[in-house]
Amino acid sequence: MFDPDYDLFLDILDAGSISAAARRRGLSTPALSKRLARLEQRLGARLLNRTTRRLVLTAAGKDLLDTLSPIRAALTVAENRIAGRHSLVRGPLRVTAPTSFGRMHVVPTLPSFLATHSQVTLSIDLSDDFVDLLDGRHDLAIRIAREVGPGLVGHRLGTSQRVLCASPAYLELAGEPHTLAELTRHRLLATDSQLPWRLQGPEGPVTLAGQSFVDTNSSEVVRELAIGGCGVALRSLWDVRHALSDGSLRRLLPSYAGSEDVGVFAAHAPDPPARVSALVEHLQQMLAL
16 A cells, blocks of 8 residues: 555645645645655655745655655556456546647547546646656656657657748848848747757758747747747647738748657557547547647
């Protein structure tokens, strides 16, 4: 049996705060705080630094998290297997997806999935932050990347074709670039982890380095800033197709595009329960990328 205080510690991290974890459990915040303090006293180490805005793992807390997460995940897999739950599409299903893609493409498919699988309890987290699927806190992640990562099973849902684009207002002010060399003199818009841009052009693969005009971790912010005339962005067609159609954005340097090895994947840990496999199959049928 998994230690209930360890389970509490992981639940607090999953919820993001002691108060949020208390609400999920139907308990008071002081009661959970006391239990966390009791665990810290038992271990002889502080696990979390509490601030008014967030919880921050200490070194001891990070060590405990890294130790406990795979244990709880393994226990869950074993319990599901022994109880025969892999054959039943029911139970909690925790999904994470990039903010913009999730809102535009994943969420619209969920009502029909839930109508078919009424015994599934769904929670979905839209975030552009990287999520470790092996820590047991999420069952399925939508990833836009070249690969899903070691130790995971990935199902390719489509290709994330990316194009260079900017608004007519920005181009009127800054001029339209006709070569990559000219593009380096323009304002670039990208999330924290996107630059340098890896493009495919007539001469083959090429890398464009630079710094984003605005610092952000949100792909939706990048899109809206591009539409608002702040600079040039490299965006997926699934994200800007409508803006290109209505003229809010204009494609630039059409002989260049983002590397085609970037795909959209549904990723999960090995040996998933039936509810995970059912959602993967549903997404494969519903998404046309």
